[in-house]
Amino acid sequence: MAGGLRRCDHRLTRERAGHAIAYWRARLGITRPVRLERVRRCQVTGADGRRGCTLVGVVLDWDGATIYHTRPLTTEDVVHELLHVAHPDWSEAQVLDETERLLVGAGAAAHRGGGDDGCCADKRGFRGLGRSGRA
Numbered sequence: 001m002a003g004g005l006r007r008c009d010h011r012l013t014r015e016r017a018g019h020a021i022a023y024w025r026a027r028l029g030i031t032r033p034v035r036l037e038r039v040r041r042c043q044v045t046g047a048d049g050r051r052g053c054t055l056v057g058v059v060l061d062w063d064g065a066t067i068y069h070t071r072p073l074t075t076e077d078v079v080h081e082l083l084h085v086a087h088p089d090w091s092e093a094q095v096l097d098e099t100e101r102l103l104v105g106a107g108a109a110a111h112r113g114g115g116d117d118g119c120c121a122d123k124r125g126f127r128g129l130g131r132s133g134r135a
């Protein structure tokens, strides 16, 4: 095993997610604080207008960033959202590519399980909301 790294689709406890964020913030050179905010599914409206969607998304604040999530985060989620923080101008495709590269590089994702993260909410809309709300 490569350093005991967990599979990327392993659900992290809140404490482990905090450790993962500290590790990847340092690796990605992110200096702004990153908070975790668990939200209830009933607070999330999907692209089709239905409530109760799962969501993992990040909103950049004036002094930091907040990762909102309705389900336990995985290492892949953490790396993906932190890349959005480190590179706000990147497209979703660039972030996905770099997430894969970093996780494979870390030996954590010899093969990706499950494909997408199962998010059915409109992440772009969610993020845009945060951005426009805070200019």
Ligand SMILES: [Zn+2]
Binding pocket: 080, 084, 092, 095, 123
């Ligand atoms: Zn994304």
